[in-house]
């Protein structure tokens with residue numbers, strides 16, 4: 001009993017060379033916040049806030065002198081929007097905001 005093996009039967013390979021547009025940064029696809037946000041340079045503590053912007057950090061546990069990019073702590077500058085609220089954690093010694101609705105993890109719980 002022989003199994004007839006049809007070796008590589010040329011299929012109707014319609015090589016469709018679809019010209020895929022290169023993914024490119026389209027500012028119009030970004031949310032307003034993303035477009036306006038500028039991350040604080042990693043491993044630094046900002047010393048001043050650009051005019052017209054506010055300083056915002058994420059909810060990662062941090063101390064008043066935490067540098068950004070440490071343990072996922074991030075901060076950025078953005079326009080004042082409705083989804084942020086003033087934060088009084090004392091970080092950086094600058095008036096700043098945090099994202100509403102996300103509680104800041106307490107630094108004291110991390111040892």
Ligand SMILES: [Zn+2]
Nearest residue numbers: 087089090091
């Ligand atoms: Zn804060």
